[in-house]
Amino acid sequence: MKRLGRGLGAILEDAEAGYLKDLPNSGVSEIDVLKIKSNPFQPRREFNEESINELAESIKKHGLIQPIIVIKDKKDDNYILVAGERRLKATKKLGKDKIKAIIVDYTVDDLREYALIENIQREDLSPIEIALSLYELIKKHGYTHDELAKNLGKSRAYITNMLRILNLPEEVIEKIRKKELSLGHAKVLVSLSNEKTKEIAEKILKENLSVRETEKLVKKIKENKKDDYLNEDIIKITEKLKENDIKVEIGKDFIKLKYKNDTDLEKLKKLLGINN
Structure with a gap:
């Protein structure tokens, strides 16, 4: 199994710092802002409206210096935002249709x-x-x-x-x-x-x-x-039983295994090496 390690983390840290040490092979693309979805796995954050307005003015004057980071959504023709939400909000505020983005080769699971x-x-x-x-x-x-x-x-x-x-x-x-x-x-x-x-x-x-x-x-x-x-x-x-999704209750003189349905029972049988 692929380990993220410093891979995606390094890209995100570099992106937020304003530069990239390791530019992905895909390079910089211009993509439609309407095709970019928010990252569903990150907690919602409050964004200071004044800060967004100031960033929008900077982008209007100097352009977007640092691209946002996205991954391709395999379900459709859209993208999922990984880093750069403030930049995306500021670009939308300016009414722009496109934004510079780097498309990294990671999956939704990653x-x-x-x-x-x-x-x-x-x-x-x-x-x-x-x-x-x-x-x-x-x-x-x-x-x-x-x-x-x-x-x-x-x-x-x-x-x-x-x-x-x-x-x-x-x-x-x-x-x-x-x-x-x-x-x-x-x-x-x-x-x-x-x-x-x-x-x-x-x-x-x-x-x-x-x-x-x-x-x-x-x-x-x-x-x-x-x-x-x-x-x-x-x-x-x-701990071992719970790692295998077996519901357990313990007491001073017992370990009680619980199951609610056939699926739970099959997990228990498999763990104990019992074949039909």
């Missing part, structure tokens, strides 16, 4: 993959959003934990720990999503059984426990009640 990698770096994402993005990169794009760590400039432990919070009970995940519980709290809770996790999560909220206080509480539970926490092997088994 664009989705790059957007996921880029969005993980955003500071306003919740831990759950980051964890789900990491999971999608592994599941749909074939990344290993080591590859993700290298691409994101993170440690392998960071990747593993972020993914582990997806093993938490849904009620607890929702509290993390709403930022009622922090990532620090989540990392402490992952070693507990589902029922104990729910109990401690409620205690954290009720008593406004810090991460440090939660660590002490969980440590005490582990020392006094061995059955209330899960060892590393149980956590790894759960």
